[in-house]
Amino acid sequence: MFFELIGTIIAGAAAGLIVWAVNRTLKGRLPKWLVPVAAGLAMLAATITNEYSWFDRTKATMPDGMIVAQTVEESAFYRPWTYARPFVSRFVAADPATARTHPEQPDQRIVDLVFYGRWARTAKVPMLFDCADTRIADIVDGIEFGDGGEVLNADWRTVDTDDPILTAACTEM
16 A cells, blocks of 8 residues: 555655646646646556556455455445446455365365455455355354264355355365
8 A cells, every 4th residue: 555655655746846847848848737647647647547457456366266256346426437337445355275075075175265455455264165955154263063974053044056155165176
């Protein structure tokens, strides 16, 4: 976030200096208000570019094998350009490489989900998935497993068979 702020300020200063230099070369023929307007437009362009490129830049730095399961696009009144094209403000990625299963319960697995947010810390949360019955359960303190690996006290939520998070978590690596 700090580096984006510095980059935005540098973009504004560079645009302002370029317009100022062009105006000096033309011996003052450009209007004086053009320098701050150019700086402001450059800063706005840098901000918009950072917003729209955040998802791709973040996705590129994820470890190999991570699957983006779901994205959340956002529009806001104070960002009017987002009404024309919303930007991805947060997303969930599954890491099938971390899947843990029990030999007697091959359709159930614990997979780490990683929650990314534009201005938020990354959170890694293990979740329990039942790939055969299309169910998801939060792993909380005190969860118990039986002798056969079955989950005894999970609070299962049934999801659609095409749920993107379930699909990503149940992908075989």
